[in-house]
C-alpha cells in the first residue's frame with residue numbers, strides 16, 4: 001500500500017502521511033503497529049509520521065479505546081484517532097423538499113447540523129440563501145478550522161463545472177453554478193458530487209464497503225439513486241454522472257421516460273405503481289394492516305413487509321421484480337458480486353435484500369452464485385449526507401486539499 005517509487009522524497013512522505021491519516025480516520029483504534037502492518041512501512045517511518053500528525057493536532061492517542069496487549073512484549077499498543085482539534089468540513093445535502101447543512105470531521109462524524117424543509121417552491125437565490133445561512137450559522141456556533149465544503153445533490157449535475165443541470169421536479173432550478181456561488185460567499189474550497197455517488201463514497205470510506213473493492217450502492221427513496229465503487233475507488237465517469245441505475249432501460253419497448261431514455265427502471269419500480277398494485281390486491285389480503293396505500297411511502301411498505309404484512313410483502317416482491325433487472329444488468333456488465341442497499345428506515349429486517357438476492361441468484365451464473373451479496377447499509381438512508389463530508393475527506397486523502405494549510 002505504501003508509496004516508495006517514482007516521486008520525490010517529499011512527495012513520498014506526503015503520500016505516506018495521507019495514507020496513515022486515511023487509515024486512522026476510517027479505521028478508528030489502529031495503533032502504530034497496526035499501521036505499519038497495513039502499510040508495509042517500517043515502524044520508525046510510521047512512528048515519525050504519527051508524531052508529526054500529533055504535533056499538528058490532527059490526530060491524538062486514544063486511551064479510552066479498548067485494545068488487546070501484544071503477546072510479544074506485553075505492552076499495550078496505543079490506539080490512535082482523529083484529534084478533536086483537527087480541521088473540520090461542512091457538508092450540504094440538496095434534495096427535493098429537504099436541505100441539510102452539517103459540520104463534521106474527516107471520520108464522517110456529524111458534530112452539528114441544520115435541517116430545512118422548504119414549504120414553498122424555491123428559486124435559485126432562495127436555495128443559495130438557505131445554504132449560506134446554514135453554513136454561516138454552523139460557523140458562528142462552532143469555532144473550528146474548516147477544510148472545505150462538500151455538496152451532495154440530486155442530479156443531473158456537471159461536477160467538473162460545479163453545476164446543477166436540470167433535475168426533474170426541482171423548483172424549476174436548472175443550469176445553476178452552485179459551487180461558484182457557495183465559494184464566492186465562503187471563500188472555502190467547494191466540491192460537488194451526485195447524491196448517489198456520495199452514498200457510495202460514504203460506504204467505501206466509513207461503511208460496510210470499507211473492505212469490499214467492488215460494489216454497487218443503491219439508494220431508494222422517491223427514485224432509485226446509485227453509485228459505483230470499482231477497485232476501491234469511487235467511479236465518477238466523465239461528468240460525475242455514473243451509476244444512473246434508475247434510468248437504465250429494463251424494457252426496450254417501454255414508454256419514454258422524462259429523462260429521454262425509453263423503458264427506464266424508474267418507470268416501473270416507483271411508488272405510484274406499488275400503490276396501484278396494493279389497491280388492486282387489497283381485497284385479497286383481509287389480514288393486511290394496509291388501509292390507504294396513498295399515504296404510504298416505499299420505506300413504509302418495506303417496514304410493513306419486514307413486519308410480515310403479507311400484502312406489503314407481495315407489493316415489495318413486485319417492486320423487486322423490476323429492481324432486480326436493473327441491478328443484475330450492472331452486476332453482469334461489471335462482473336461485481338456485491339450490492340449495498342440504503343433507505344431511511346430503522347426497522348430491523350432484510351426482506352428487501354432477501355427478495356433481490358432470491359431473484360438475482362438463480363440468474364447470475366454458478367461461478368458467482370455463492371459470492372453474491374445484497375447487503376443493507378448501516379447508514380439507514382443517510383449515506384448521501386455523510387458523503388458530503390466524505391468528499392472533503394477524500395480530497396484530503398488524495399492531497400487535493402492540504403490539511404496542514
Ligand SMILES: [Zn+2]
Nearest residue numbers: 247257259264
Ligand atoms: Zn429515465
